[in-house]
Amino acid sequence: MAVLGLSVPLATAHAATEDPNGPDVEWSACPDDVLAEAAPVDLECATVSVPVDYADPDGDHLDLLISRVASNNPEQRRGTLMLNPGGPGGSGLSLPALLVNQGIPSSVLDTYDLIGMDTRGVGHSTPVSCGFTLEGDYYSNIPPFAPDDAAVLRQADIARQAAEDCEANDKNGHLPHMSTANIARDLDSIRAALGEEKTSFLGYSYGSALGAAYASMFPEQSDRIVLDSIVGDTFLDHDGMRRFGHGMEEVFPHFADWAAARHDSYGLGSTPEEVRETYFSLAESLDETPVAGFDGSLMRHMSFGMLYKPTQYAKLAQQWQAFAAGDAETVQLLQDDDTVPTEPVSIIDNPLSVFAAVTCNDVKWSTDVDDYRQAVAEDREAYPLFGAAGANINPCAFWPFEQTEPPVAVDDDGPQNVLLVQNKLDPATPHLGGEMLREKFENRSRMVSVDDAGHGVYVLSGNSCALNTTTRYLVDGEMPEDDVLCAAD
Template identity: 35%
Template structure:
């Protein structure tokens, strides 16, 4: 099982007032275009990547200089880290395929390597596949907030007001730490500025246009780029796209109910397998068992894998494992480990679970805490969120009836509620006729199918490929020959399906044995 990313694909999307032309829409000083030319025309020096696994895959790395503030392009500069796996056939090379794995604030230098495992040979011949750590993240000029945890969702409000106040305290502390340590960078780490960085990268690589593959937040970033730079887009693939008008606040809140449905879907799968997993012979019994584990963890944190897991942390752990229905056997194993550990029985923690626990509980000085800082900077630079703490408390309380496991977590106060500065630019409204291929799973618990339909309507020339099942990010993560064939055909030939279509799974998944 692939190790999940703690907040990858969690907070995703934006919206923008006013249509944009090919260039960035800015209140810039006269001559700004000329000033940006020096960035678009810079020389890119490709070298062996420092990361051994990337280097072994044939990935090259480089750093590209961009303005910190596009409104002052002659001012301070920062760097963005990029990666590349070159076309396998220069004769058939079409151009570049820029990519983003989601998040926001998921590191992207390894995505070209990962995508190459599912791309056909014609695609790898047609494109240099390019990855990127977005500004403030990873190998790029980092934002350092000195944070001590991996996400604000790690401490969901408990059953009482004291637990809610603790979540408020932690979110306020995250915001304060960022303000004190990185106030100069924070206002400039927005999705709109990332889209401008993408265009600088395109120019620096000597390309008139770029194709794009983005999943989750990366799908929104691609749509934003197409809105701001429509003439620079060649082929556009959006995998698991959000509603561009709901990022991030309403989107995160909708994930509470979506994950309750995912839990019900899991219960319906595992109940007939009670003799195998012992989690309950009916879906209702399975769900009752899950809620009982959470309640027990509230009475006494469960010791597992060297960590103490309480009722505040369990929702996030469940959230990570329920994202793909093909991981339901692993989720069943997690529940059995938790139940046995709570009973004081010796347990064997599988390597994948140990890795997930270590990732979730990553603390100060870790890559995960650093990536969390970049995520906060991007989300809070993109859009304002409510600051009424009583409103958050009421939402947490209301959520418990229909969302007993995930409601308090997804309705907890955002650190952005305590941010010092409002976003410097208005939200992005996605509304254009750029052709695009969009992939969306019906049971997606992150960017729900309904939210994907709203992106589909906003991209008026897009074609939608629907995938039945519970999944988030399909092309690279879920075995589906139809999806891969459709995407690869579009990238090579530019041929969109004649109409919206459905790609049913033709392969046998670990979740559903062959009959």
């Protein structure tokens, strides 16, 4: 990878943040919106100041808001467990409370202070904005499904405009400094501000890339690292987005089996093959006659998202029934914030802006539209369910900011302290991503594979084997001797 204007030597960039004064945070009440989302858990929050540009530590700073559920047992407390929910662009301030409400074991709550945060540029942490609006053409960090070559060219115009919007709205110059490497440096700044010699980490989805970067950049400061639902490296690039098509092809038969077994109730097909045909026929029909704003592309996008959790299969089947009947009223009734956004513009603008900035800054993307046209044509054939979405062109092809350093390289020369946790069937981060990172962390990691479907494993899925194995590692430091395969419960 060509280095575009590397601004600081890597040895300096990866040095641990020192704080000779020890803890340097003041905990107080969290913002009302965070407390409402965390209820009934009572979080406390604090602010940590970090450099905008770590190559210029005395220059401009930005404020990061962090949250905490403190250890229940100070005598048993080991340290901090930093959390990240994914994205990039996802707010993590309420994640400690979410895990408590989901039933994270009390032994983990005794062992750690759970530390959530909005990473740089997100939400309450000096947010960035590209000025995206609900009325605009750029509405998702995954490009729309491209049914033909002309659709790629149309999306290229939208992606180009989105990149220009980001440049025009970067009033404080923060967008060029949005990167996984800098977010990892922020984690170490938080560690130092909390007065900890080391920190543990639990990251989901993109959080796996962030955790892999932190463990690689700061091996001596990383304690127990758990990476769940794995991107495959320290960044999300075009190949990573193309794996969305691969992941959906792997997980869709799980849903098709479920729907076929309930054919008398939902009428989507009496065999998995018929359910698959229903998917394609619905997409084609909606392209010709949209229902409640859903065309075939949006229906594919919604189906992809609802395959994240088997608990959403019934709602997905309801949506398909409503589509098939042309029942716009029912489609509207079934919509929620995960399908069609209805929140204020900032809820859309900020996550999309962060996602674009981090993914575009982390690696150099092709600027040749023909590369994306070819990728879409290939994946439309190889992964017909969703491949022509992840392969489609996005703002990174036109990103106006120069890359300041290469992507973080996975460093296998460190303590054996990385536990990888991955469902065998996952639409967004397929098992292949876990295999890729396991190979990169050959000596430092072990992998727990769960023979089940869904996005997110530890605490979120309830699988007993994965729960017990991960908890033993976090609490007792018991790393499995070999990779583990967990049967579905």
